[in-house]
Amino acid sequence: MIQFSKINKHYGSNHVLKDVDLNIREGEVVVIIGPSGSGKSTLLRCINRLESITSGELNVHGKKVNDKHTNINQLRQEIGMVFQHFNLYPHKSVLDNITLAPIKVRGMSKAQADELAMYYLEKVGIKEKAHVYPSNLSGGQQQRVAIARGLAMKPKIMLFDEPTSALDPEMVGEVLDVMKALTKEGMTMVVVTHEMGFAREVADRVIFMDQGQIVEEGAPAHFFTNPSEDRARLFLSRIL
Ligand code: ADP
Numbered sequence: 621m622i623q624f625s626k627i628n629k630h631y632g633s634n635h636v637l638k639d640v641d642l643n644i645r646e647g648e649v650v651v652i653i654g655p656s657g658s659g660k661s662t663l664l665r666c667i668n669r670l671e672s673i674t675s676g677e678l679n680v681h682g683k684k685v686n687d688k689h690t691n692i693n694q695l696r697q698e699i700g701m702v703f704q705h706f707n708l709y710p711h712k713s714v715l716d717n718i719t720l721a722p723i724k725v726r727g728m729s730k731a732q733a734d735e736l737a738m739y740y741l742e743k744v745g746i747k748e749k750a751h752v753y754p755s756n757l758s759g760g761q762q763q764r765v766a767i768a769r770g771l772a773m774k775p776k777i778m779l780f781d782e783p784t785s786a787l788d789p790e791m792v793g794e795v796l797d798v799m800k801a802l803t804k805e806g807m808t809m810v811v812v813t814h815e816m817g818f819a820r821e822v823a824d825r826v827i828f829m830d831q832g833q834i835v836e837e838g839a840p841a842h843f844f845t846n847p848s849e850d851r852a853r854l855f856l857s858r859i860l
């Protein structure tokens with residue numbers, strides 16, 4: 621579903637992705653961990669071309685992301701993304717936040733889009749908040765709306781960049797629960813997170829990045845109990 625082959629990315633003289641090779645299968649849940657500045661967000665943002673790459677080849681769902689003949693808008697419709705900050709439109713209701721793209725991009729009628737939005741709001745457990753504004757929601761609720769908004773585009777891939785990092789601790793669980801449910805439905809997911817419990821429980825694979833490289837990867841059972849790389853061990857000893 622996602623194939624990085626020898627991907628390099630520079631910001632000026634800063635070499636932030638170094639020969640990254642990574643293949644993610646359909647339905648796989650991959651958790652990316654690593655210190656701040658190691659390139660996790662950049663890696664994620666390359667997948668939907670929010671960032672361009674300097675060299676290498678990146679294929680998503682059989683399409684070359686950086687080829688000028690690739691219809692990037694079409695590709696982006698297949699990729700949902702949830703950020704640390706929820707980026708909801710403050711002047712639109714929860715419902716309108718979710719229906720905006722299905723109406724504009726997918727050409728749905730308002731009624732169809734409303735129905736779809738209600739379906740996903742129910743899925744994330746806040747159907748009753750459809751008509752309120754984001755500012756009237758808790759952080760956890762706003763993030764669940766952001767997830768519902770992503771899902772309403774019926775993506776094939778969901779990317780999460782530290783979706784719980786900006787939340788008060790008591791709200792982390794409700795967002796992780798929604799994400800866990802999604803993994804059970806076979807969604808292909810790439811998740812940058814510091815939530816090691818989540819990684820242990822639902823990741824098919826954990827990727828550890830440091831200084832722009834994938835330093836270690838493996839099944840969580842192996843990774844958390846017996847990492848082979850010193851840098852991974854050190855990171856885990858600090859975070860666990
Ligand atoms: P992480 O998500 O692991 O914290 P990032 O991917 O955000 O790491 O950043 C990797 C490196 O790229 C860092 O050195 C960061 O300063 C740099 N970087 C990230 N985004 C930009 C940008 N838009 N312009 C210039 N440098 C950037």
Ligand code: MG
Nearest residue numbers: 660661662781
């Ligand atoms: Mg980041």
